[in-house]
Amino acid sequence: MVLSAAVEALTGAMASGSSFFNFGVLACMGIGLASTLSLASRALMSIYRNYLRGEIDFKKFGTWAVVTGATDGIGKAYCNELAKRGLKLFMISRTESKLKDCCKEISEKYGVETEYMAVDYSSVSKETWTKLRETLKAYDIALLVNNVGTSYEHYEYLHFVDDKTIDDLIEINVRATTEMTRAVLPGMVERKRGLVVSLGSGVGSVLPASPLLAAYAGTKAYIEQLTKCLDVEYRKQGIRFQDQAPLFVATKMTKIRRAQLTIPSPNTWVAGAIKQIGYEPLTTGYSVHNIMWGILSSIPASSLQNFALKSAGKMRERALQKKQKQAGKKD
Ligand SMILES: NC(=O)c1ccc[n+]([C@@H]2O[C@H](COP(=O)([O-])OP(=O)(O)OC[C@H]3O[C@@H](n4cnc5c(N)ncnc54)[C@H](OP(=O)(O)O)[C@@H]3O)[C@@H](O)[C@H]2O)c1
Numbered sequence: 001m002v003l004s005a006a007v008e009a010l011t012g013a014m015a016s017g018s019s020f021f022n023f024g025v026l027a028c029m030g031i032g033l034a035s036t037l038s039l040a041s042r043a044l045m046s047i048y049r050n051y052l053r054g055e056i057d058f059k060k061f062g063t064w065a066v067v068t069g070a071t072d073g074i075g076k077a078y079c080n081e082l083a084k085r086g087l088k089l090f091m092i093s094r095t096e097s098k099l100k101d102c103c104k105e106i107s108e109k110y111g112v113e114t115e116y117m118a119v120d121y122s123s124v125s126k127e128t129w130t131k132l133r134e135t136l137k138a139y140d141i142a143l144l145v146n147n148v149g150t151s152y153e154h155y156e157y158l159h160f161v162d163d164k165t166i167d168d169l170i171e172i173n174v175r176a177t178t179e180m181t182r183a184v185l186p187g188m189v190e191r192k193r194g195l196v197v198s199l200g201s202g203v204g205s206v207l208p209a210s211p212l213l214a215a216y217a218g219t220k221a222y223i224e225q226l227t228k229c230l231d232v233e234y235r236k237q238g239i240r241f242q243d244q245a246p247l248f249v250a251t252k253m254t255k256i257r258r259a260q261l262t263i264p265s266p267n268t269w270v271a272g273a274i275k276q277i278g279y280e281p282l283t284t285g286y287s288v289h290n291i292m293w294g295i296l297s298s299i300p301a302s303s304l305q306n307f308a309l310k311s312a313g314k315m316r317e318r319a320l321q322k323k324q325k326q327a328g329k330k331d
Contacts, residue, residue: 035298042294046287049276056278058085061193062142066090068121068180069148071098073251074199077266078145081274083110087142091116121148121176122168133183140191143277144184146177146198146223151253154319155212155312166215173219178226185239192238196230197277198223200245205282206293208301212312220245224282231281244273244285247292261288 058065065082069075070091079089083106093099096118103114117135119128150172152165177198188194203210204220227243234241249269250259259265264272264286273285284290296304 038298039291039294043291046290049279049283049290050272050287053275053279055275056195058082058087058142058195058277060142061195062140062191064088064090064139064141065143065145066092066136066139066141066180066184067145067147068092068176070116071095071102073253074246074249074266074270075145075147076102077270078147078274079106080109080267081270082143082145083107083112083114086110086112088113089115090136090139090141092119093148094118094120121172122150123171124176124179129179129183132180136183137187139187141184141187141194143195143197144180146180146196148176149173149199149201149219149253151216152213154323155316157212158214161215169215169219173216174222177223181226181230185234188239189234189237194239195277196227196239196241198227198241198243200224200227200243200282202245202247202284202289202293205243205245206247206284206289206296207304207308209305209308210312211305211309212316228281240278241281242277242279243282244276245282246273246285247289262292264288 065079065087067075067079067082067089070079070089071093075093079091079102083089089103089106089112091099091102091114093102093116096116099116099118103116106112107114117132119132124132150165150168152161181196181198184194184196188196200223201217201220203213203217204222205224207217210217224243224245227241230239231241246269248254248256248263250256250263250265254263256263259268269286272287273283276283276285284293
């Protein structure tokens, strides 16, 4: 329909000597057609990647999976899905009691071996990094999931973001992702096989800009580049890297409790994301987010940025009012 209308308009325009008006109509139809085709191809690709293309056989890559930030949200959902596939789990997170409970729960549920190490990635000493590297040497690691991450407490202008948040963003999102990858690489290179998945974010890889989340988005854009470069660097050595960059997922970090189609639960998101491992170096991990990515990229960046700034500004105001109220209650 759209195609035949375009052809009709084109021939009509040529016959009548193609006025400026006709060119305008043609240009609009061309843009409309291109966007429709691009969206349709994204939707078809999503169906293929999520439902038709086979999942990688993780066991061909080794016997253990290492997951950081393993006791909650996306990390915990990953532990469950990987254990379901028979991988042994090495879980790393901050709170030892939660790690113990998660290990027990997962090994009882799936009958797989589990181990853990409590690490606070916001302040890892050189000695702890060395200990981590030495410990991980002993394991036949198929997959590292660099999941641990932190964000702002709420949307904020950079000059109001406190020092601790900036330090944590760099230590947890940037340093931990880089050092954990460096820790598993020697073994993977020796075995000539391995997979590394890192949690980026749609705010760093899908949106043209994420105002009032600048430093968080920056750390996630770092993860995208790190991943893409390493995927080229090590592919010939049998190691694949992937940045999984979701839009919103209903977890503690986002403070969104109720999941919906566009904001899936961690379990729903991971069920899709795990099937993408070993393929493209960048994915949103979830078919609905892929379609949203398609729609977002067909909107002019300037309109999207203005909209993003306005809505982030409103959410910032709401968060500041809530904070003020809470402070008032304490006084
Ligand atoms: N949720 C989203 O919408 C979304 C969107 C895009 C990207 N992501 C990315 O996905 C990843 C996981 O996010 P999530 O929403 O699942 O987070 P979450 O529900 O808040 O879970 C965070 C996990 O990380 C651990 N953790 C936090 N700080 C730590 C630290 N300093 N040292 C060690 N472990 C620490 C927590 O352990 P404790 O329980 O011990 O605190 C918990 O296991 C992050 O990298 C995030 O940036 C999330």
